[in-house]
Amino acid sequence: MGLLGIVLGLALLVGLAFRGWSVLLLAPIAALVAALLSGEPLLAHWTQTFMPSAAQFLAQFFPLFLLGALFGKLMEDSGSVTVIADAMIRKLGQGRAVLAVVLAGAIVTFGGVSLFVAFFVLAPMATQVFRAASVPRRLMPAAIALGTSTFTMSAFPGTPSIQNAIPMPFFGTTPFAAPGLGIIASIIMLVFGMAWLNRVEAAARKAGEGFGDAPAVDTNTVEDGLRERAATAHEFDTAELTRGGPSSSAPSLLLASLPLVVVILVNMAMSLVILPRLDLSYLAEARFGGTSLAGVGGVWAVITALACAIVVVLAINFRRLSAVRATIDAGANASVLPVLSVASLVGFGAVVAAMPAFQIVSDWVLGIGGGPLVSLAAATNILSALTGSASGGLTIALDALGGTYLERAAAIGMDPALLHRVAVMASGTLDSLPHNGAVVTLLAVCGVTHREGYRDIVMVGIVGAMIALVAVIMLGSLFGSF
Incomplete structure (x- = not known):
């Protein structure tokens, strides 16, 4: 009955x-269903298992959600994201419309701009350039996804995405974990994705297929009905996209790009130079949780980088922003629903892991052949697929089994940085199933149905990512982390 309770609880969560x-x-109800059928005390698991785990996630990662959403909103309302994307599209021209959209998305998301902000800015611009270049509209979601939701989310070293931050407290790593492997994986994802999109575009041109006659999509209203689905997909609440105070004039390309450069440089400096040289022995004191630099350094680096970038974007655009307080309020509010939603998923995972029957699941996962990398990748893939959330699936997997994987890695002399990179990449593969909030939102803002555009998302977001993940596991197993 215990195993049935876990399955039914998960089915309830995923289905609704x-x-x-x-x-x-849904998360606490599904957790209580699992506990009920396992014969476990319901209220105890809700208040003593579910809530402490959810609260721990909030304590560790709320600053990242808050600053990430605020930075994204400031970059949006200042017009900086539009300026950067427009410059990339104009530079590459209509002849390379797909590549222009991919690279524009990659630049802004690697610079720390929220995924959903990028969606809502890039979709109208992609519509214009795709129409002018006679590229089918159905390729827009895959092109945007390739640039925003693949290598810049999970593979490229130093990315400030929440997914890249989650393993850091578990493994004592930095955002630059396994940089060589991350770069190789990024190249594989980008090359495979572009090869597929170019192939489909060429076939469409040969068949005489143009952009299409679908009506333009109003990105100011398209998020209606998608908010709850999107809440677990990233750190930005789509309800706040239409709120705030947009700028009446845009900054220059240099000024628009400066905050993104600040994110990258400060993140690198904090991770590799500044924090390692500081005397942080006081962290071992009980009042600071008895932790160490390995436990907090990665998160500190990212939040410092985002905080510095926020100061820069405000300094550049303070007079340009029509309503600074409204923009700041909208950015701060945009972080609340996503972080609470993912924390609830984590709480559900903690209750499931506390069930006696979970030992069966744990033994099966840990018994997968190929070593800890294969087992970790499988567990993270499955949980991310079921929850439709890369961050939720990743945290549940590491909460339940992260310590075990770390022990197994230590026993064979494996660098925790390799575990970090594999875990993050695994979270960003099967999470892109049809029910994923980011997929649903992206298709909606592009005015494309699942039938029209999802196959290409699968190829660039799942197949390409899987190939890169397999390559990293093989290389890591042979040569270790580099």
Whole structure:
């Protein structure tokens, strides 16, 4: 009955979340279903298992959600994201419309701009350039996804994405974990994705297929009905996209790009130079949780980088922003629903892991052949697929089994940085199933149905990512982390 309870609880969570029900409510209900059928005390698991685990996630990662959403909103309302994307598209021209959209998305998301902000800015611009170049509209979601949701989310070293931050407290790593492997994986994802999109574009041109006659999509209203689905997919609440105070004039390309450069440089300096040289022995004191630099350094580096970038974007655009307080309020508010939604998923995972029957699941996962890398990749893939959330699936996997994987890695002399990179990349593969909030939102803002555009998302977001993940596991197993 215990195993049945876990399965039914998960089915309830996945099924109703796909239909747009709030994870804030579904996660505790699903956890209680699992506990009920396992004969476990319900209230105890809700208040003593579910809530402490959710609270721990908030304590560790709320600053990242808050600053990430605020930075994204400031970059959006200042017009900086539009300026950067427009410059990339104009530079490459209509002849390379697909590549222009991919690179524009990659630049802004690697610079710290929220995924959903990038979606809503890039979609109208991609519509214009795709129409002018006679590239089918159905390729827009895959092109945007390739640039925003693949290598810049999970593989490229130093990316400030929440997914890249989650393993850091578990493994004592930095955002630059396994940089060589991350770069190789990024190249594989980009090359494979572009090869597929170019192949489909060429076939469409040969068949005489143009952009299409679908009506333009109003990105100011398209998020209606998608909010709950999107809440677990990234750190930005789509309801706040239309709020705030947009700038009446745009900055120059140099000024628009400066905050992104600040994110990258400060993140690198904090991770590799500044924090390692500081005397942080006081962290071992009980009042600071008895931790160490390895436990907090990675998160500190990213939040410092985002904080510095926020100061820069405000200094550059303070007079240009029509309503600074409204923009700041919208950015701060945009972080709340996503972080609580993912924390609720983590709480559900903690209750499931506390069930006696979970030992069966744990033994099966840990018994997968190929060593800890293969087992970790499989566990993270499965949980991310079921929850439709890369961050939720990744955290549940590491909460339940992260310590075990770290012990197994230490026993064979494996660098934790390799575990970090594999875990993050695994979270960004099967999470892109049809019920994923980011997929649903992206298709909606592009005015494309699942039938029209999802196959190409699968190829660039799942198949390409899987090939890169397999390559990293093989190289890491042979040569270790580099």
